[in-house]
Amino acid sequence: MNLITAESLTRAFQSTVAVDGINLSIKEGVCTALLGPNGAGKTTTLNMLTGLIKPTGGSIAFDERYHGDRRQYIGYLPQFPKFYGWMSGQEYLMYTGQLCGLTKKAANERAEELLTLVDLAEAKRKRIGGYSGGMKQRLGIAQALVNNPKLVILDEPVSALDPIGRREVLELMKKLKKTTSILFSTHVLHDAEEVSDDIFIMNRGKVVIEGGLAELQTKYQKPTIYIETEEEPDIWCRALKKKEWFRHMHLDKKQLTITVENINTAREELLADATLHKLKPLRFEVVRTTLEDLFMEVAKK
Amino acid sequence: MEEVTEMLSEVNWSLIVPILIIQFVLMVIAFVDCFRHNRTNGPQWVWILVIVFFQVIGPILYFIFGRRND
């Protein structure tokens, strides 16, 4: 069941086409990542889905079961969430909750619940103006959830955070995944791989690759062998290029990463290679790469 | 000079005092707010001087232009 379907969605600004005829289908109960380098059109796409900007072409349809204003069913966290600095975290959540139609009492309960969820219960009476970046981001997630949305849209939810904040937010997203559908944008492949089920890769306003994470991984992932030696493997590894299982490699001093076609043949041959033994191998490891290669290729185009 | 003192004695002070009180209240509010607020548009000490030395206009200028509503 698709929660939201966009067909040939287009948005042109005066001189540029930010989003160029993309098709998206966001499934219910799934965490979807919109992945792409900066300037790919991710934010514009999300803003069109939320209704903050109007498409210049194409259509957006929300699940028919949820009729009326689709803002009722969406929770949104912009890339740089801005709050009323003079309100406290609790006041802000109560305010947005009431705007979504909750009664004062219900809004208060919901605020308490969310403050606990995002771990801000202790700071709830403090002015938001005094919150740290990580706290603001967590409050941003809380306000996106205030109306129990069917779809939570997060724009670059972790990119501005330090490693600890990043981890916290990713864990929170994993928790949320169980109860609601998520659509988030990111320019970091690793984050997309960690939490998402579906991935849309965007570049220059177009969706270049789309599919389930597992599906993309089996399709595009290449097995890789990592070798670390004591001696310089420089001369030896040049000969590897002629092997029929060889795809490409990367040599960094004494650390060699080889992407191969057929892992079994490659492993057998390499382990039987007498020259390699003379280079005194320290490590020999079969690793699975991420989609990095694919992503880099797409981003370069 | 005599005329001035004569005039001052004629002035109905119960009518003038409220003006002074209100001016003072305005100044105190602006001063306290400016002092507690760490962020102002432009240096804070300049605003404090403006508030204290320019009656009525100073506090108003502070509230309109100096106060940052973060």
Place this chain on the structure above:
Amino acid sequence: MRQWFILFKKECLESVRNFKWLWIPIVFILFGIMQPVTSYYLPQILESFGGLPEEALFDIPVPSGPQILAETLGQFSQIGYLVLVLAFMGVIAEEKNSGTQLMILVKPVSYGAYLTAKWAHMSLLAVTSFILGFSFAVYYTHVLIESVPAAHVIKGAVVYILGMLFVMTLILLFSTLFNSRAAVAFLTLGLTIVVSLLSSLMPNTMRWSPGMLSSHAYSIFGTGEGGEAMWLSIACTLLIISVMVGIAVYIFRNKETASHSS
């Protein structure tokens, strides 16, 4: 309606916390007191500080009660409007430029309610400040000079308030059109001045205009009756205000909340 009230309450709370609900009324009260006091003591002040020949002094009569009230309104129309325009020139721009607006309008919030709540709040604050300031002016006039019949005062004040709402609505309209606060302030003040200038220069052609309202108010203070065609200008002002609010809502709805960032 419930949502509108929540938005309205937020505006009030914000203005309480940033002291607008304190300093704007105070400014009106100060000018409301100062005008009768200076008018009353003006001859004495001039006398003490000298310069004027004896005969001239007799030519400066202490003004009548209605005259002082009219002068007070004159002050409010200058300094009062200036203060209100400067205080509210960012009524839309502030939230739009800071990005807080986007977080609210992405929720199921009516654009019309968002805008009219802001308009209602700033009008309420302006009118309250005016009533407070003007009450002091009336009281001081009563103590120092003479009392003006209460019915005249109230009727005149109501007519003047309508003109004030016209100015507040101008702020709102220009705020939806321009992101620059300076532009909003400049255009609102400019247009207000132009309208009142034209009204005093060509009262006949401008008999419908909101700029006529203050002269009607002056006349009510004196005689209890507004000038000729008062009801025409009242009706036109009401119409202009509602049309401007309508246009503002229309523009605001069709303007995009999120801007394009590269």
